[in-house]
Amino acid sequence: MPDIEQPSADETIPFYPDHFRTELRVVLWIIGIIVLIGIIGLLMPVGQGDPADPMNTPNHVKPEWYFLAIYQILKFIPKTAGALLPVILIILLTIVPFLDRKPDRSPSIYRKRLISVIIGLIVLTALTIWGEVT
Numbered sequence: 001m002p003d004i005e006q007p008s009a010d011e012t013i014p015f016y017p018d019h020f021r022t023e024l025r026v027v028l029w030i031i032g033i034i035v036l037i038g039i040i041g042l043l044m045p046v047g048q049g050d051p052a053d054p055m056n057t058p059n060h061v062k063p064e065w066y067f068l069a070i071y072q073i074l075k076f077i078p079k080t081a082g083a084l085l086p087v088i089l090i091i092l093l094t095i096v097p098f099l100d101r102k103p104d105r106s107p108s109i110y111r112k113r114l115i116s117v118i119i120g121l122i123v124l125t126a127l128t129i130w131g132e133v134t
Contacts, residue, residue, distance in 0.1 A: 055079070068131030069124050 013019070063071050074082040104110075 062131070065128065065132065069127035072127045072131035072134075 062068070070082070070086050073085065077085070
């Protein structure tokens with residue numbers, strides 16, 4: 001194996017006091033900046049503004065697109081019913097396969113189910129678009 005030359009004592013820089021002094025300067029500068037920001041914050045505080053009103057949202061605030069239909073429903077029915085309606089619908093959709101155990105083979109049942117699903121999707125899409133536009 002080749003021998004790796006070790007630097008001699010006069011070629012190295014000792015950690016203390018040289019590196020220690022450099023690191024101390026950096027720490028003091030960071031502390032100084034933090035103190036300066038704190039003093040500026042004390043002398044010029046940012047106002048808090050009006051307290052938040054959970055029942056009155058500003059016009060520019062809108063949820064993500066997948067919540068727009070529920071957001072639009074909340075504008076037209078009472079808040080409690082608007083919060084419970086989606087939960088009840090999801091629970092109902094989860095329970096229906098367990099309640100409906102008879103084998104339906106008639107085309108009229110399939111047609112009714114298809115029409116109800118199409119109407120539901122149209123209503124959901126329309127509420128989503130309406131929530132985005134308004």
